[in-house]
Amino acid sequence: xxxxxSDARPDALAGRLENLATGRRSxxxxxxxxxxxxxxxxxxxxxxxxADPTRGRGETRKERxx
Numbered sequence: 001x002x003x004x005x006s007d008a009r010p011d012a013l014a015g016r017l018e019n020l021a022t023g024r025r026s027x028x029x030x031x032x033x034x035x036x037x038x039x040x041x042x043x044x045x046x047x048x049x050x051a052d053p054t055r056g057r058g059e060t061r062k063e064r065x066x
Contacts, residue, residue, distance in 0.1 A: 002034075017041070 004015040017037045018025045024041060028034040 019045075 001018045001020055002015065003018070004013065008014045013031045013034060014027075014029045015034075016025060016027050017034065019041055022041075022045070024044070026037040026041075028037055
């Protein structure tokens with residue numbers, strides 16, 4: 001979930017990024033920090049994907065290799 005502060009402007013982006021699946025939260029004060037937070041969160045998640053709600057019981061699925 002991305003929450004942008006109400007006083008943020010295009011040249012002063014600020015807010016909070018929250019991964020609802022993992023609970024990880026990070027605040028950012030620049031667009032670069034937001035991009036870095038997204039990259040770090042994706043790297044931390046590895047190949048595991050969020051639960052597929054159509055499968056039930058909150059199971060996670062592994063990314064398929066081509």
